[in-house]
């Protein structure tokens with residue numbers, strides 16, 4: 226990984242002295258390559274490497290830290306700065322869920338591109354909240370994908386959380402309005418809205434989400450992002466943040482070997498925290514996001 | 526940059542940005558740019574040191590990556606053609622199968638679908654709806670049944686009904702999951718026993734928004750079952766799908782189909798010239 230590459234860049238450095246500009250350039254090139262290979266966005270990499278370079282310039286070949294280790298330390302620190310702190314125990318949102326669930330019901334909207342894992346994550350979150358002692362209702366707001374409703378219903382049965390049942394013909398806004406009203410009338414704690422996948426450049430569908438948000442004032446709008454997303458992560462995240470407003474991110478399919486550089490790009494562009502990660506297809510495969518774990522993964 | 530007459534470091538940097546931002550990846554991009562620098566080292570008639578000229582040389586080099594391989598779907602000259610559709614989770618396999626069935630039926634072929642995803646919630650119902658839209662039949666069993674059993678069942682049905690093309694849907698699976706890749710190998714073996722040479726086409730569906738991981742996906746699926754073609758889905762988004770340049774460059778697997786939307790007709794043959802043009806824009 227990056228450690229090995231940086232070791233060989235600085236192998237020729239002997240004894241004390243400043244890291245030369247040549248040393249730094251070689252090292253920065255390795256950092257850049259590692260981040261690009263990890264799918265971090267090109268422009269995010271540029272800014273990141275520049276921040277690292279500024280801190281590395283003029284550093285003495287210090288005491289016990291080898292130059293490579295010094296640069297790695299700076300890289301990790303800059304990454305930690307960017308990704309934000311790990312949630313401290315007890316400081317993770319209401320009732321330890323990392324989510325704002327103060328509403329009655331607290332409305333959580335899942336949004337994102339096609340196929341990133343929204344419906345499956347909806348089932349996982351339902352399971353998670355139920356295990357925290359909350360009463361939950363899931364709303365199947367995807368009227369376009371074939372059998373989307375069935376998919377959510379199967380997940381609902383699996384985790385023992387009801388899915389709002391809607392006689393056909395309603396549009397997503399109607400379904401959500403009725404479902405949230407039902408949850409409010411029943412005094413439920415939380416509502417999870419599974420929305421249909423959409424392109425961030427589809428004006429009509431992005432407006433639909435904005436209207437949905439306007440209508441139910443969700444406590445959480447969570448952008449679901451596939452961990453294998455490449456350079457496009459920046460465009461999609463900035464559109465969702467700009468047009469809709471996002472409160473947090475869920476990174477899915479981290480059980481694979483995608484490096485997950487999209488996490489860095491999305492964080493940089495939206496400033497919003499990754500709250501959870503999906504680590505499998507089963508409904509219990511949801512974990513809290515740990516920033517230092519993704520840092521090591523991205524650096525390889 | 527367009528007024529800049531010379532081809533220099535900053536132009537090289539801009540080209541690198543175009544390629545990397547398109548997900549072409551570090552390795553294939555630097556290979557392309559090295560070749561480009563070499564081609565432009567010799568002053569070629571003056572216009573090549575202008576930006577348009579530079580782009581046209583890069584375009585030629587990229588087209589070179591895509592040259593020399595057939596992009597036709599493989600058919601079985603001796604009878605039933607079996608197409609196995611594979612790929613990681615959520616990339617667009619089931620939807621692409623619906624579209625492909627429609628395309629082939631439009632060519633006068635008799636098509637049957639097999640619901641080989643017996644795992645994911647709603648998978649069978651989803652494919653059933655696509656079969657209906659495309660006007661083709663479907664073979665399915667219960668959830669939890671071994672996908673190889675569904676594949677075997679489907680082949681029998683096809684042979685009995687004089688079907689021309691059988692398209693088999695499989696569950697999304699990460700290439701890192703050994704047991705799931707073994708399951709896929711078993712499906713392939715069972716198909717081969719049912720029809721000589723089956724599956725004749727193994728299509729790997731790749732999501733155009735995927736970054737470098739798509740190359741690893743292609744490598745592992747290829748080494749597990751052999752991939753004869755790629756369907757690049759979701760090219761209607763802003764992602765350029767440049768990773769297929771790396772896949773063709775390193776594995777020589779042809780991209781055959783492109784998904785350009787969520788509806789039945791949103792499937793086209795892959796056109797390298799059109800793809801490269803869009804990528805370099």
Ligand SMILES: Nc1nc2c(ncn2[C@@H]2O[C@H](COP(=O)(O)OP(=O)(O)OP(=O)(O)O)[C@@H](O)[C@H]2O)c(=O)[nH]1
Pocket residue numbers: 338339340341342343344345346367370373420421422423477478479480481502503504505506510614615645697699
């Ligand atoms: N391995 C793995 N697979 C996942 C994970 N999350 C979701 N999936 C799978 O990804 C695929 C797509 O998941 P869906 O929940 O249907 O995705 P979606 O975003 O709702 O899709 P659309 O509604 O069509 O936009 C399914 O095969 C899921 O089982 C995860 O964390 N790991």
Ligand SMILES: Nc1nc2c(ncn2[C@@H]2O[C@H](COP(=O)(O)OP(=O)(O)OP(=O)(O)O)[C@@H](O)[C@H]2O)c(=O)[nH]1
Pocket residue numbers: 339340370422424612613614615616617618619620621642645648695696697698730758759760761762783784785786787791
């Ligand atoms: N915009 C766009 N969306 C697509 C395209 N192809 C598929 N999709 C969408 O991507 C999502 C996932 O498609 P599926 O066909 O369920 O993907 P899959 O690979 O079968 O998923 P799993 O079986 O869960 O692994 C759906 O919302 C599709 O409508 C495409 O070419 N363009």
Ligand SMILES: [Mg+2]
Pocket residue numbers: 343344345367370373420421422
């Ligand atoms: Mg869904």
Ligand SMILES: [Mg+2]
Pocket residue numbers: 618619620642648694695696697
């Ligand atoms: Mg499918």
